[in-house]
Amino acid sequence: MDTIEQNKQTVTAFIDALFSQGDLGAVDTYLAEDFVNNDPPFGAGADREGMRRAGALFRAACPDWHSDQDLLVAEGDLVVEHFTASGTHQGELLGVAPTGRPLRLPGINIFRLRDGRIVERWGRLDEYGLLRQLGLA
Secondary structure (H helix, E strand, O other), X not given: OOHHHHHHHHHHXXXXXXXXXXXXXXXXXXXXXXXXXXXXXXHOOOOHHHHHHHHHHHHHHOOOOEEEEEEEEEEOOEEEEEEXXXXXXXXXXXOEOOOOOEEEEEEEEEEEEEOOEEEEEEEEEOHHHHHHHOOOO
């Protein structure tokens, strides 16, 4: 298997472990020590701990939270993922009490990898759409 395919597998495994399975240890397994999140969601920090907090936030609010990859493309040391994450709002999220309604969050992530680990992330999430679903926008 070439490096591009390995990078795609690493990204897929990371997203599945952190967001679909709720394994917060995935941050330690898949993200490099010097990981930088260039676009941290919902006020999370730009480091590994910020990514761990983002995963914990969504799993606490939606225990069935999962991320489905709609498209995965890679070239060189970059992997681009178009995804749709979703779950049932069963815990507080961004100050909003549980509604029991389904939530949906589409987005795009770009990951840069080095030596089999994720070192950078850029992303665009439909944060406004999520805020609308929560009645905050």
